[in-house]
Amino acid sequence: MDKILILGKKALERVVNRICYEILERNQGCHNLSLIGIRTRGVHIAARIKERIKAIENVDVPLGVLDITMYRDDIFKLKFPKVRKTEIPFNVNNIVVVLVDDVIHTGRTTRAAIDAIMDIGRPKKIQLAVIVDRNERELPIHPDYTGILYRVSTGEEVLVRLKEVDGVDEVIVTRSS
Amino acid sequence: MDWRRKDLLEIRELSREEILLVLDTAESFKEVSKRDIKKVPTLRGKTIITLFFEPSTRTRTSFEIAAKRLSADTINISATTSSVVKGETLKDTALNLESMQPDVIVIRHSLAGAPHILSKILNSSVINAGDGSHEHPTQALLDLFTIREKKGKIENLKVVIVGDIAHSRVARSNIFCLKKFGNEVVCCGPPSMIPPYLDTLGVRVEYKLESALKDADVIMALRIQKERGGVSFIPSLKEYATFYGLKKEHISLAKDDVIIMHPGPMNRGVEITDEVADGPYSVILDQVENGVAVRMAILYLLLGREQ
Numbered sequence: 001m002d003k004i005l006i007l008g009k010k011a012l013e014r015v016v017n018r019i020c021y022e023i024l025e026r027n028q029g030c031h032n033l034s035l036i037g038i039r040t041r042g043v044h045i046a047a048r049i050k051e052r053i054k055a056i057e058n059v060d061v062p063l064g065v066l067d068i069t070m071y072r073d074d075i076f077k078l079k080f081p082k083v084r085k086t087e088i089p090f091n092v093n094n095i096v097v098v099l100v101d102d103v104i105h106t107g108r109t110t111r112a113a114i115d116a117i118m119d120i121g122r123p124k125k126i127q128l129a130v131i132v133d134r135n136e137r138e139l140p141i142h143p144d145y146t147g148i149l150y151r152v153s154t155g156e157e158v159l160v161r162l163k164e165v166d167g168v169d170e171v172i173v174t175r176s177s
Numbered sequence: 178m179d180w181r182r183k184d185l186l187e188i189r190e191l192s193r194e195e196i197l198l199v200l201d202t203a204e205s206f207k208e209v210s211k212r213d214i215k216k217v218p219t220l221r222g223k224t225i226i227t228l229f230f231e232p233s234t235r236t237r238t239s240f241e242i243a244a245k246r247l248s249a250d251t252i253n254i255s256a257t258t259s260s261v262v263k264g265e266t267l268k269d270t271a272l273n274l275e276s277m278q279p280d281v282i283v284i285r286h287s288l289a290g291a292p293h294i295l296s297k298i299l300n301s302s303v304i305n306a307g308d309g310s311h312e313h314p315t316q317a318l319l320d321l322f323t324i325r326e327k328k329g330k331i332e333n334l335k336v337v338i339v340g341d342i343a344h345s346r347v348a349r350s351n352i353f354c355l356k357k358f359g360n361e362v363v364c365c366g367p368p369s370m371i372p373p374y375l376d377t378l379g380v381r382v383e384y385k386l387e388s389a390l391k392d393a394d395v396i397m398a399l400r401i402q403k404e405r406g407g408v409s410f411i412p413s414l415k416e417y418a419t420f421y422g423l424k425k426e427h428i429s430l431a432k433d434d435v436i437i438m439h440p441g442p443m444n445r446g447v448e449i450t451d452e453v454a455d456g457p458y459s460v461i462l463d464q465v466e467n468g469v470a471v472r473m474a475i476l477y478l479l480l481g482r483e484q
Binding site: 067069070071075076080081082083084085086087115116119120121 | 179180202204205206208209212213214216217218219247474477480481482
């Protein structure tokens with residue numbers, strides 16, 4: 001299997017930094033702002049964004065963890081999806097929620113995440129931040145903050161790999177030949 | 178660890194890994210019951226029938242709430258209001274219900290093995306919600322969940338089960354469950370209510386309540402199973418209450434952080450006094466709360482199993 005490096009450690013860090021500034025710019029600071037990471041990798045990216053915003057603005061933005069398994073539309077077609085904990089320790093009513101994920105592909109994960117958040121409360125806005133926006137969307141959903149755009153060809157897969165989960169920070173494309 | 182079972186019939190056949198998977202899944206589902214909108218779409222379009230041949234408040238309500246919080250449709254059937262009173266057999270009742278395409282049938286029956294029979298003839302998943310004096314697996318799972326929540330562990334604890342052990346499916350399921358994790362299980366009750374096989378399960382028997390309770394981490398009180406002739410095994414309820422009723426002064430014999438459990442329904446003043454049932458060590462209502470999360474987990478695992 002071929003492996004192409006799209007973003008290295010430093011480049012990934014710059015992408016996260018830029019997304020932080022974009023979030024702050026778009027929302028005019030971080031008043032009424034919250035971050036919710038989608039399990040698994042979105043959680044770690046959200047934690048990095050939180051840390052970075054703290055360094056820039058000296059504000060602790062509330063951070064939540066969302067497991068979308070209960071909201072999947074393909075739940076019984078998958079090979080036993082494990083349900084893990086959702087932990088959103090703040091009230092989402094009337095605030096801006098920035099959903100964070102590693103890759104947006106079909107848009108179905110985002111749809112599930114939006115439904116999950118709407119069941120918990122009524123945020124003022126929901127925005128979406130992703131590291132990679134790849135093609136083959138199946139729903140009319142688009143990210144508000146994008147690290148990079150990548151157009152995959154047949155047989156390709158984009159992977160965001162993070163130190164916390166995979167032991168290394170990088171974005172790669174694998175190609176099955 | 179994947180879940181592969183179609184049915185949940187007994188604790189005895191479950192592995193430690195399967196039990197832990199239920200507890201972990203239940204922990205994820207517990208949060209749903211704490212929301213303003215207590216519903217997720219996970220089991221939308223699934224149908225769950227509860228078929229109860231014995232009375233129940235907690236178990237049936239708990240299964241129904243669990244199913245509803247997962248967006249499944251539920252139908253409740255009691256033997257007394259069904260065609261069973263017209264002479265229909267268990268098998269025919271079950272086959273007729275299955276023709277209406279339910280996904281899960283939850284059954285409680287006074288005869289041990291009734292759920293096992295259904296599991297062999299039905300394509301639907303079957304959950305044992307109590308079969309005679311045999312097993313009550315979801316009760317043991319919610320008890321273990323509650324123990325883990327309160328104690329932070331489920332190993333190396335001293336658990337004392339007090340009461341009508343011989344007729345109690347809750348005791349049997351809990352013994353199987355607790356022994357799988359290497360706990361010390363002590364059963365205490367009048368000799369007529371202690372079954373002869375307990376030593377083969379690795380359970381110690383004490384006939385004197387005061388010695389049984391020494392250094393206990395968990396005390397489970399059980400009611401006398403009047404519907405299984407329990408009262409005929411003791412001289413009187415009053416005498417039973419004197420020797421085996423759990424009272425406030427007993428608590429000090431156990432560890433400082435002991436928890437008091439009871440699967441319900443309680444007969445206050447018999448196996449447990451008001452002071453203990455409503456006291457600071459009691460986790461009886463936590464058990465009921467956790468029952469919903471554990472049953473949500475079971476329904477999810479059975480329906481989401483790898484086919």
